[in-house]
Amino acid sequence: MKIIDYTTVRGSSRYDMEKEVRERIRNGWQPIGGAVPIPCRTTTTEWIQTVVKYENNTVPTTCHTVLGPGG
Numbered sequence: 001m002k003i004i005d006y007t008t009v010r011g012s013s014r015y016d017m018e019k020e021v022r023e024r025i026r027n028g029w030q031p032i033g034g035a036v037p038i039p040c041r042t043t044t045t046e047w048i049q050t051v052v053k054y055e056n057n058t059v060p061t062t063c064h065t066v067l068g069p070g071g
Contacts, residue, residue: 005029005053010046017047024051 009024011017014035021031029051038046 002055003052004055009049014047
């Protein structure tokens with residue numbers, strides 16, 4: 001499975017970022033990794049999520065997670 005496109009989704013709040021990610025999912029994008037809060041120079045925090053498109057709109061069927069002790 002090959003990634004064919006990559007972008008980041010930003011939101012002025014986690015809620016706004018999640019709304020945009022859901023919209024991207026409806027358009028064939030898949031989130032990869034976790035959402036990241038980025039402190040801004042103002043009192044707000046911006047949220048960023050990476051999304052990718054896979055070749056032939058396939059989605060990974062396995063997850064390569066590193067487990068800790070006992071996992």
